[in-house]
Amino acid sequence: MDRRPIGIFDSGIGGLTVLHEVGQLLPNERLVYLGDTARVPYGTKSPETVTRYSIENTRFLMSKDVKAVVVACNTASAASVDALRAEFDVPVLGVIEAGVEEALSRSVEWRIGVIGTQATVLSGKYESLLRAKGAAEVVSAACPLFVPLAEEGWTDNKVAEEVARIYLQPFLGGAVDTLILGCTHYPLLQGVIGKVCGPEVRLVNSAHAIAVKLRDQLQSGRIENNTGPGDREYFFTDSAERAGAVGSRFLGENLDNRIQLVDLTPFESGKP
Amino acid sequence: MDRRPIGIFDSGIGGLTVLHEVGQLLPNERLVYLGDTARVPYGTKSPETVTRYSIENTRFLMSKDVKAVVVACNTASAASVDALRAEFDVPVLGVIEAGVEEALSRSVEWRIGVIGTQATVLSGKYESLLRAKGAAEVVSAACPLFVPLAEEGWTDNKVAEEVARIYLQPFLGGAVDTLILGCTHYPLLQGVIGKVCGPEVRLVNSAHAIAVKLRDQLQSGRIENNTGPGDREYFFTDSAERAGAVGSRFLGENLDNRIQLVDLTPFESGKP
Numbered sequence: 209m210d211r212r213p214i215g216i217f218d219s220g221i222g223g224l225t226v227l228h229e230v231g232q233l234l235p236n237e238r239l240v241y242l243g244d245t246a247r248v249p250y251g252t253k254s255p256e257t258v259t260r261y262s263i264e265n266t267r268f269l270m271s272k273d274v275k276a277v278v279v280a281c282n283t284a285s286a287a288s289v290d291a292l293r294a295e296f297d298v299p300v301l302g303v304i305e306a307g308v309e310e311a312l313s314r315s316v317e318w319r320i321g322v323i324g325t326q327a328t329v330l331s332g333k334y335e336s337l338l339r340a341k342g343a344a345e346v347v348s349a350a351c352p353l354f355v356p357l358a359e360e361g362w363t364d365n366k367v368a369e370e371v372a373r374i375y376l377q378p379f380l381g382g383a384v385d386t387l388i389l390g391c392t393h394y395p396l397l398q399g400v401i402g403k404v405c406g407p408e409v410r411l412v413n414s415a416h417a418i419a420v421k422l423r424d425q426l427q428s429g430r431i432e433n434n435t436g437p438g439d440r441e442y443f444f445t446d447s448a449e450r451a452g453a454v455g456s457r458f459l460g461e462n463l464d465n466r467i468q469l470v471d472l473t474p475f476e477s478g479k480p
Numbered sequence: 481m482d483r484r485p486i487g488i489f490d491s492g493i494g495g496l497t498v499l500h501e502v503g504q505l506l507p508n509e510r511l512v513y514l515g516d517t518a519r520v521p522y523g524t525k526s527p528e529t530v531t532r533y534s535i536e537n538t539r540f541l542m543s544k545d546v547k548a549v550v551v552a553c554n555t556a557s558a559a560s561v562d563a564l565r566a567e568f569d570v571p572v573l574g575v576i577e578a579g580v581e582e583a584l585s586r587s588v589e590w591r592i593g594v595i596g597t598q599a600t601v602l603s604g605k606y607e608s609l610l611r612a613k614g615a616a617e618v619v620s621a622a623c624p625l626f627v628p629l630a631e632e633g634w635t636d637n638k639v640a641e642e643v644a645r646i647y648l649q650p651f652l653g654g655a656v657d658t659l660i661l662g663c664t665h666y667p668l669l670q671g672v673i674g675k676v677c678g679p680e681v682r683l684v685n686s687a688h689a690i691a692v693k694l695r696d697q698l699q700s701g702r703i704e705n706n707t708g709p710g711d712r713e714y715f716f717t718d719s720a721e722r723a724g725a726v727g728s729r730f731l732g733e734n735l736d737n738r739i740q741l742v743d744l745t746p747f748e749s750g751k752p
Contacts, residue, residue, distance in 0.1 A: 246529055253718050257518055356628045370639050447526045
């Protein structure tokens with residue numbers, strides 16, 4: 209029994225889809241969310257920069273005395289999970305490992321597709337992990353326009369469908385039987401992605417997978433919190449107003465007056 | 481006669497369209513470009529954060545002994561030009577003023593449209609400047625998907641045209657006679673924007689306008705450099721590889737081996 213909160217960070221707002229799933233599965237746990245909106249997006253930045261940001265984000269969460277850290281951002285998971293595990297002594301969970309495990313458990317023929325940001329795909333992390341665990345075939349593609357489409361709220365119009373048709377071409381015609389939505393924003397486009405891919409392709413939302421994995425890890429480490437209800441804190445590094453508007457849409461509840469602005473300067477590298 | 485270089489900064493790669501125009505018009509001037517790719521995009525960030533970044537960027541350019549600073553980024557021009565003029569003692573030129581002046585000189589009925597990022601449009605800077613200078617009608621709209629479309633290279637496909645048709649609706653049917661492309665990326669979409677708007681709407685590319693203004697200012701201050709050829713330096717704060725690939729497309733020449741990575745930490749606020 210451990211009343212310390214769970215820390216969740218993302219490059220921005222998208223990780224709220226992960227917070228939502230964790231909250232559903234572990235309603236008694238206290239959750240601290242950090243969205244690094246001042247430095248979003250991570251997807252176009254180098255792995256070194258993303259790792260530096262991830263370390264700073266985790267230092268902030270550690271200052272809130274968290275008992276576990278969930279890396280909700282796919283780009284940060286690809287670049288930084290190993291570095292975080294080396295530097296911090298709490299469990300660190302990444303969305304990529306969780307998504308890979310769920311994809312393999314649901315796929316029949318182990319022919320798996322992955323879509324994500326350019327950085328996630330270029331990192332090759334999904335692909336190498338899937339192959340190491342025995343996947344027969346891995347097909348991946350970057351879908352850079354999906355994030356701005358989701359944030360614009362254009363999730364089921366003609367543009368979204370046309371963009372999905374272009375990006376998802378490599379996954380059609382039986383090329384894969386399972387597709388990992390390798391970016392926290394993509395579940396918002398699940399409808400149009402499913403429409404283009406058809407029912408023969410299973411879609412894996414790794415937000416749910418990481419929530420299950422987190423529950424298992426808390427239980428096996430005997431650090432779960434069974435006396436709720438868990439409170440929540442939402443921190444963003446910039447533009448609380450925009451985070452409130454877009455975040456409320458992502459989370460399905462109004463965040464407007466519950467967001468705190470945080471300056472990460474004290475947690476920057478080279479500082480204690 | 482002043483051999484010091486001209487500094488040009490942008491939040492990322494788009495400002496290379498400004499550097500290109502300046503180089504065409506002032507081929508003898510030495511140019512130092514800074515693209516803040518580690519912190520791009522500015523368009524989703526608060527004016528305070530954008531101003532802090534702009535000051536840091538300008539400090540870096542001043543360390544290169546520049547004789548003038550061109551703020552190529554529309555978001556930074558909207559948020560920060562006044563702060564930069566207060567803090568630095570070289571001429572500071574912003575794309576917004578240049579674009580407004582050119583639009584008014586070319587418009588017949590002074591009914592002007594403006595498209596840009598959400599931050600540029602929300603700042604109201606174009607609108608207030610246009611009205612202060614006597615515009616009869618100002619219509620503005622944010623086009624968040626234009627930047628990722630330009631960077632993806634989707635500048636003349638079905639998606640680009642459909643997106644343009646949605647965003648440009650407010651400017652059609654005689655609503656304006658002139659449209660300012662209020663974001664450095666938008667000139668790459670000029671073809672599809674012109675197709676949707678039709679020949680009755682003049683398109684203003686402020687990159688050219690600011691180059692003309694810069695030339696006039698150098699001449700009136702007698703600080704021009706007439707003995708070329710001007711050399712160029714390209715600095716980016718992150719991901720030199722991506723900057724090279726996209727930047728080469730923007731500039732129409734290969735940048736790959738000419739890009740230098742720079743760390744702005746020494747120029748951050750609170751530091752000398």
